Amino acid sequence: MLRIVNKKKFIRGISIIIAGIAIIVILMVIMIKGIISLFAKAEDGAEETKITTLDNTIQTYSPSTIQNTVQTTSQTTSANTEVLNEWNLKLVNKNNSVDRSYVPELEELDDGIMFDKRAISYLRSMINAMNKKGITKVWVQSAYRSYEKQEELFNRKVQYYKNQGKKQEEAETLAQTVVQRPEMSEHNLGLAADFNTVNNEFEKTKAFEWLQENAADYGFILRYPKDKQEITGITYESWHWRYVGENHAKTMKEKGYCLEEYIEYLKGAESV
Ligand SMILES: [Zn+2]
Incomplete structure (x- = not known):
């Protein structure tokens, strides 16, 4: 149990x-x-x-956004194209020649020195401002040159190198770093002014010092700076100043661009 x-x-x-x-x-x-x-x-x-x-x-990144972006870019580009075509921004160098048919309307600055009529008042004001500051030892030695005159200068320089025993081709290459070929000189535009003795002695003058400081206010730039020789393809020229207009000159000065660089910057479709 x-x-x-x-x-x-x-x-x-x-x-x-x-x-x-x-x-x-x-x-x-x-x-x-x-x-x-x-x-x-x-x-x-x-x-x-x-x-x-x-x-x-x-x-x-929807299509409409992309379209907007593209539209903005193309608008900027077309705006820059207009700017790039401005008469005062003409780029002249060994890759960009001036058409021989381009002859600007000129006005006399002094004793046969001719300058583009649209820019001459800025050159006059700039020289007057220098004079007022007591800088009186300053004069424009050379400004507008016809294609024929430029040809003559170029050939003279080629001959100079040939006399030193250089062959034609080499003499031309050497000459080109000092005197531009006709149609490839800014002097054909009537927008370049060569000061005083047209050599780098000018660098030591009060005028040069003043120009470095103030030329942009009058729309002028040092066209062939020492640190841009590789880009401009031209040996440093302290005496050669080029009119581009006040806004452009100031932006170039601010950004440290030479004209070649500035043109590239504008082509890059960045807003101006
Ligand atoms: Zn010059």
């Missing part, structure tokens, strides 16, 4: 334990499932955020 009771108790006990284990297992499974689903949700969430971010990015 006791054994039967004990057996019954034993079976009940076992059943309870089994049921307990089963419940624990079921609970654990539910918990694990819950945890897994939680993680999955969190990952989904992350994915969603990523997709949203991507969406935003795509929206930022």
Whole structure:
């Protein structure tokens, strides 16, 4: 009897334990499932955020935005094209020649020295301002030159090198670093003024010092600076000053650009 009771108790006990284990297992499974689903949700969430971010990015570069950007750029370019075609910004160097048909309307500065009629008042004002500051030893030695005159100067320089034993081609190359070929000289534009003795002695004068400081206010630039010889292709000329207009001259001075660099900067479609 006791054994039967004990057996019954034993079976009940076992059943309870089994049921307990089963419940624990079921609970654990539910918990694990819950945890897994939680993680999955969190990952989904992350994915969603990523997709949203991507969406935003795509929206930022939507076709209309791109079109706007392109439109702005092309507008700037066309505005710069107009600026680049300004008479006072004409670039003349060994790669950019002046058409022989281009002869500006000239006005006499002094004793046969001719300058572009549109710019001569700025040259006069600049010289007057220097005189007022007590700088009186300053004069324009050379300004506008006809193509024929330039040709004559160039050939004379070629001959000078040939006399030193150089061959024609070499003599021309050497001459070109000092005197520009006809159609390739700024003097053909009537916008360049050579001061005093037309050599680098000018660098030591008060006039040069004053010009470096103030010429931009009158629209003039030092056209062939010492540190830009590689770019201009012309040896340093402290005496040669070029009219480009006040705004351009000031920007060039501020940015430290020579004319070649400034033209490239304008072509780069940056706003002016
Ligand atoms: Zn010159």
